[in-house]
Amino acid sequence: MAADDIWILGIRMTKFGKHPDRDTIDLAAEATMAALADGGVTMGDMGILAFGNLRGPSTGQLLQKQVGQTGIPVFNVANACATGATALRTAIMAIKAGECDMGLAVGVEKLAGAGLLSGNAATSDDNVYEPSGRQGAVAPLDGRIGTVTMPGVFAQVGMEYLYNHDYTGAEFELFARISQKNHAHSTLNPLAAYTKEMSLEQIMGDVMIAYPNTRSMCSANCDGAAAAVVVSEEKLRTLSAEQQARAIKVRASVLTSDPWQEACQVLPDVNTLTRSAAAQAYEAAGIGPEDLDLVELHDCFATAELVHYDNLGLCAPGGAVDLFESGATNRNGSMPVNVSGGLESKGHPIAATGIANIWEVCHHLRGEAGDRQIEGARMGLAHVIGLGSACGVHILESASA
Amino acid sequence: MSQIPLVDYLELGDAPHLVAQECASCGARYFDRRNACAGCFGTEFRSVSVGTEGTLRSFTIVAHAAPGVPTPFVAGVVDIDGTSVKSNIINISPDPEHVRLGMKVRLATHVVGTDDEGTDAIGFGFEPAEGD
Numbered sequence: 276m277a278a279d280d281i282w283i284l285g286i287r288m289t290k291f292g293k294h295p296d297r298d299t300i301d302l303a304a305e306a307t308m309a310a311l312a313d314g315g316v317t318m319g320d321m322g323i324l325a326f327g328n329l330r331g332p333s334t335g336q337l338l339q340k341q342v343g344q345t346g347i348p349v350f351n352v353a354n355a356c357a358t359g360a361t362a363l364r365t366a367i368m369a370i371k372a373g374e375c376d377m378g379l380a381v382g383v384e385k386l387a388g389a390g391l392l393s394g395n396a397a398t399s400d401d402n403v404y405e406p407s408g409r410q411g412a413v414a415p416l417d418g419r420i421g422t423v424t425m426p427g428v429f430a431q432v433g434m435e436y437l438y439n440h441d442y443t444g445a446e447f448e449l450f451a452r453i454s455q456k457n458h459a460h461s462t463l464n465p466l467a468a469y470t471k472e473m474s475l476e477q478i479m480g481d482v483m484i485a486y487p488n489t490r491s492m493c494s495a496n497c498d499g500a501a502a503a504v505v506v507s508e509e510k511l512r513t514l515s516a517e518q519q520a521r522a523i524k525v526r527a528s529v530l531t532s533d534p535w536q537e538a539c540q541v542l543p544d545v546n547t548l549t550r551s552a553a554a555q556a557y558e559a560a561g562i563g564p565e566d567l568d569l570v571e572l573h574d575c576f577a578t579a580e581l582v583h584y585d586n587l588g589l590c591a592p593g594g595a596v597d598l599f600e601s602g603a604t605n606r607n608g609s610m611p612v613n614v615s616g617g618l619e620s621k622g623h624p625i626a627a628t629g630i631a632n633i634w635e636v637c638h639h640l641r642g643e644a645g646d647r648q649i650e651g652a653r654m655g656l657a658h659v660i661g662l663g664s665a666c667g668v669h670i671l672e673s674a675s676a
Numbered sequence: 677m678s679q680i681p682l683v684d685y686l687e688l689g690d691a692p693h694l695v696a697q698e699c700a701s702c703g704a705r706y707f708d709r710r711n712a713c714a715g716c717f718g719t720e721f722r723s724v725s726v727g728t729e730g731t732l733r734s735f736t737i738v739a740h741a742a743p744g745v746p747t748p749f750v751a752g753v754v755d756i757d758g759t760s761v762k763s764n765i766i767n768i769s770p771d772p773e774h775v776r777l778g779m780k781v782r783l784a785t786h787v788v789g790t791d792d793e794g795t796d797a798i799g800f801g802f803e804p805a806e807g808d
Contacts, residue, residue, distance in 0.1 A: 418764075419764065
């Protein structure tokens with residue numbers, strides 16, 4: 276191990292779902308205090324707080340007032356659905372920079388019942404047409420020139436992959452079966468918002484949102500929080516044997532944005548920045564995708580999971596459909612993907628997601644995942660996408676590896 | 677009766693077509709105003725006409741949208757000789773039996789609304805091309 280390695284000392288997510296009686300700070304505080312307890316440390320040990328709550332109204336400072344005000348710097352970060360991963364990345368950078376030896380990253384969101392998260396702009400047309408904005412629009416464009424809804428955008432992302440690779444099978448059923456896999460996985464996760472197994476008929480017969488995504492193929496809006504304590508290698512070596520044994524090494528922590536590509540102004544390109552983040556992460560970790568025991572990737576919609584098999588290098592280029600059809604991404608397959616149930620069933624409280632997926636991986640690497648434990652898991656990858664776009668990829672390894 | 681395009685990159689007249697802003701340095705094309713090219717940082721742009729026939733590279737059929745947005749409608753990406761265009765697919769039954777990846781489509785315009793002064797806003801979509 277290297278002197279500049281970073282470790283996750285404590286990490287926890289709340290149950291995802293409906294929490295009508297608790298506000299964002301209650302949820303953030305629960306995750307924070309549980310993560311601190313998990314790591315055997317207190318707010319007094321933290322040198323930085325990075326906090327994400329995309330839709331408000333919370334800040335890291337409001338959290339501190341409920342769990343401990345120590346005067347440390349707070350970074351309130353926002354990066355769409357990658358906000359949680361960005362908070363973690365911020366805390367890791369502070370430690371790498373030598374500013375402190377321990378830090379806390381927290382993400383929280385209350386989304387239960389939120390409905391569509393975009394496309395809700397006012398739809399009343401002006402009384403007299405007047406061009407405005409960068410496209411000189413005289414009326415709202417959503418629904419008139421394409422769609423800005425997330426289910427519709429990500430539906431096109433998945434369909435484009437099929438077009439680019441000359442897929443000739445039954446596309447609707449293909450994507451529905453990906454969703455079926457994740458819903459089946461969720462039955463073993465007590466912290467998931469939805470833990471019901473769903474048949475292919477139920478999924479395909481559910482309310483259509485944006486073809487080919489039905490409601491059960493969309494990420495579930497829900498409430499939840501997740502928090503992580505990160506520590507420097509040097510500091511970790513001063514802690515107890517138990518703390519050291521349960522610590523998870525961060526083999527790679529990468530954040531990218533979308534580089535310019537033809538068509539990226541027309542349909543958000545979630546591929547190039549993921550491929551770039553994955554390449555950087557594998558390089559930093561000195562491993563390849565074949566070394567991974569499990570992957571949590573950003574299945575905000577069933578159509579998204581497919582493209583990220585390819586983007587993360589889990590299959591040969593163009594081989595995402597074949598990888599899925601082989602059964603490799605089932606929890607008993609050679610490359611288990613989204614054994615938590617994924618965003619489609621575990622839920623997607625957006626700013627919490629980028630830490631919660633890391634918690635899932637850590638849970639397995641510590642051998643503490645109970646009924647859904649991936650046996651012998653030593654190395655895992657967590658991926659998150661924020662549309663706009665941001666991509667976080669973390670590669671994690673158990674201490675005993 | 678007066679007309680106004682829904683967006684300024686739709687040019688009306690006898691042969692309606694889309695107009696892109698093309699980076700003079702690297703050829704990247706944009707349908708909105710840019711301060712500099714996102715690809716090469718160049719600041720010189722020229723207006724170029726985009727063709728009116730292309731191939732449907734991706735689509736979705738939106739069944740659930742914001743209040744006031746009529747559904748279902750088909751949203752997609754049309755490839756016109758290497759230039760990608762975001763558009764609705766119109767004059768087609770909005771179901772996966774009729775909308776197919778790779779189908780040939782062509783530009784069509786239609787009135788999307790009329791303001792208090794009687795001006796029509798003209799929008800565009802792509803419709804199935806003859807012979808497809």
